[in-house]
């Protein structure tokens with residue numbers, strides 16, 4: 001364990017294996033888990049980047065039979081999960097390896113639910129619905145990140161409605177998360193920016209939820225302290241491996257924070273933007289986050305938490321944190337107004353109803369109903385106009 005995770009309340013699962021080139025240890029880690037037949041669940045981009053071949057070489061060298069399923073896609077649906085289940089059954093896998101971004105890892109987790117517990121993905125929508133043990137999972141993130149490697153939720157969409165089903169169960173947690181920052185060097189800048197913003201949103205939202213506790217709070221703080229400067233460095237120089245290491249660890253720690261405290265209104269409002277307008281998750285969350293921080297900042301305990309993240313006086317901590325997030329969005333090239341994603345005033349009522357139904361919103365420190373969600377959307381829709389107007393005055 002390196003210094004950055006020292007003194008943090010880490011759980012038994014996942015075991016973190018951290019280090020440049022750690023993917024070459026995957027064979028040894030599979031053997032330690034007692035595996036003989038590993039199914040690597042990934043996507044074609046990760047195959048093309050050469051990461052899958054490296055994992056295969058390590059598994060082969062350790063004498064572990066392996067097969068590759070490369071059918072994961074962005075915002076995976078039950079279709080990809082069912083295909084992965086078919087591949088795992090056909091191969092008689094005794095270990096799953098999720099290698100890639102959040103989509104690959106979520107597909108691997110989703111596959112594990114259906115493969116070992118039967119039925120359909122929707123049977124596991126919610127928390128703790130699985131009754132049977134699951135296969136061991138090794139999660140190897142190539143983005144930094146969703147934090148999927150350190151939390152038990154598989155986010156799988158319904159292919160018809162595009163509604164994201166969050167299916168969580170402690171049994172679905174990875175046994176091992178391999179944090180090899182070298183793998184994140186191949187991320188396109190756009191992906192590093194979007195997933196990095198998601199990490200910051202995870203740190204900020206988990207810092208104030210109704211389920212917040214000492215363990216989650218320590219993780220949220222560390223994730224923000226590491227991730228906020230690291231994302232700026234990554235965006236300035238994608239080859240800065242030290243920054244990539246910090247960012248990857250921040251993403252993992254933020255994932256652990258989610259596991260302990262859930263998320264909030266930024267994620268609740270982001271999900272319908274992704275479902276209806278195809279907005280990339282990190283960009284949807286990023287656009288909503290400053291408005292949610294200002295909204296939550298009406299509560300004294302939220303202002304105290306925000307001040308602990310950004311430093312300085314509690315009184316204007318929410319405004320300063322929101323401003324800090326906005327400066328990150330600008331660096332990352334993420335639009336601040338949802339109008340830039342094609343959303344118009346006419347869409348807001350419908351989006352607000354969908355956002356108010358999101359389970360994740362129930363953990364926000366201030367209650368969010370459709371009226372609140374509409375106001376949050378409206379403030380973000382008009383963001384650019386408002387600022388342009390302010391600049392003219």
Ligand SMILES: [Fe+2]
Pocket residue numbers: 146198201202267281285
């Ligand atoms: Fe997220």
